[in-house]
Every structure is written in C-alpha cells, then in structure tokens.
Amino acid sequence: MPLEIASAGQPRRLRLSGELDLSVAAQVALRLEVEAAGEGDLVLDLSSLRFIDSSGVRALIRATGRITPPGRLVLWSPMRHVGVVLSLMGLDRKGSRILVERGRDGDEGKAMARSFPARLSALSRIREFVRRRAVIDSFEPWVDEIVLAVSEAGANAVIHSGTPQVHVSWRPFGDRVEVEVRDSGTFKRTMPSAAPDQLSGRGFLLMMSVMDQISIDCGTDQRPGTVVRMVKRRSSELRSRSGSKRDAHRVASQAERVAS
Structure with a gap:
C-alpha cells in the first residue's frame, strides 16, 4: 500500500497513511523536512499508518532536526505494531524532542x-x-x-x-x-x-x-x-x-x- 501524506486540516498537522519503508523513506524525509521547518510542534497523525521500518523512523528523526526548539515532533495515535517499532527505536524516551501521543484510540482493551x-x-x-x-x-x-x-x-x-x-x-x-x-x-x-x-x-x-x-x-x-x-x-x-x-x-x- 503506497504511502500518502495529506493535510489533517490544521496548520503544521499532517496525516500519514499506508506504509513507510525504505522504498519511500527518502522522499518522505524531504517532504517532512520542508513541513517541519519553523516554530511550533509538527503533528503527524499516524492512525492510518500500517507499517514503518527503521528507514521510516530515520525519516521522522531527520524531520525533528528542522523544527525550531522548543517545538517537537508529535506522533499521534500510532497503531499498536507501529507504536512498538517507535518504542524499540527509542523515540518515546523521556526528554526526547519526539513525543509519541497514543491518543484516544491508542488504549487497548477499551470498549x-x-x-x-x-x-x-x-x-x-x-x-x-x-x-x-x-x-x-x-x-x-x-x-x-x-x-x-x-x-x-x-x-x-x-x-x-x-x-x-x-x-x-x-x-x-x-x-x-x-x-x-x-x-x-x-x-x-x-x-x-x-x-x-x-x-x-x-x-x-x-x-x-x-x-x-x-x-x-x-x-x-x-x-x-x-x-x-x-x-x-x-x-x-x-x-x-x-x-x-x-x-x-x-x-x-x-x-x-x-x-x-
């Protein structure tokens, strides 16, 4: 499933859908670096991102470097398996300029x-x-x-x-x-x-x-x-x-x- 990047209806907020892997990571990194430049948080809605690998994570890290401090990269509502990859790669560690926000749909086991x-x-x-x-x-x-x-x-x-x-x-x-x-x-x-x-x-x-x-x-x-x-x-x-x-x-x- 190809990756799509679209506006999420608010300034500095994008929605990523599909799969973020090595085949598209370089192009995604360039797009995100352009979007990230400037002040304030950049929010990426990952609720429809079905797959991410290490190259995709690197693209997210590159984008973070373009955000003027104290702005952060906010990764909103990743699916469970995507969230596991982000955690294994250390993106949710304390003190990082990347914030993994589970969102209201990020809680398992809830009606x-x-x-x-x-x-x-x-x-x-x-x-x-x-x-x-x-x-x-x-x-x-x-x-x-x-x-x-x-x-x-x-x-x-x-x-x-x-x-x-x-x-x-x-x-x-x-x-x-x-x-x-x-x-x-x-x-x-x-x-x-x-x-x-x-x-x-x-x-x-x-x-x-x-x-x-x-x-x-x-x-x-x-x-x-x-x-x-x-x-x-x-x-x-x-x-x-x-x-x-x-x-x-x-x-x-x-x-x-x-x-x-």
Missing part, C-alpha cells in the same frame, strides 16, 4: 462506539473503524472475518432500516470480541439459504459463516430499533478460502434458528 451516517458511502468508514480496533486489540488474525461480518450488518442497516444513522460498538474481552451494529428501524425478515439461486438473505448467511455467534433483536413498528450482536473468539479457527457445501448448509440451518 469503543461510533455513529455513522446511514449511507452506502459510510460503509468504508465502518470497516476502517472495526479494522483499526481489531489491530489495536490484537484480533489481527481474525480481522478480515470480523470486518466482513460487520460490513454486511452495516449494509443491511443502511439499505433496510430507513434511519439516519448506524451505530457500531466494539467491546473486547480476553477471550473474545463482541461487536454490535444498531439502527432505529424495523427488521426486514429474509430467510437465509445456501441454495445457489437464492439471492436474498445471503449476507446474513455470510455473517454466520465467519463469526462464532450472532443474535438479533428485531425492531418492529411498535418497538423500532434492530441490534445485531456478533461474537468472535480468539480460539476460532481461521476459515479456509474455499469452505464446503456441508458447512454452508450447517450455517444456513443455524441462521434459520436465529432469525426465527
């Missing part, structure tokens, strides 16, 4: 909740929120499965609920994570089926296939508000890419019981 507009364009933001939380809370081996299930639940809420917002909550525990997708609409009951010619209900079937547990509180006209609760356990085996027809029919049977 988090976000609200998103009930629009198709917001689904990518829902996926990014869940993916980031999964990485921070060390559910990375299961991240793709969790993101897929939450995206399907979010899409159902956007398409069927007719409400202005979709609410997503993330609650990590030692052995599992629980994710809720909530709207304020009514539940559209569609029976899942593994039949190849069945078009409706397949998103729910997919959610059942990749998560360990799913429950639904169905919103009605008298009591609107649908909540889809999903659980992923650390003991889960990673699903193969191919799967099997037997598993598909087993999941369809489970889904029928949950939806009934």
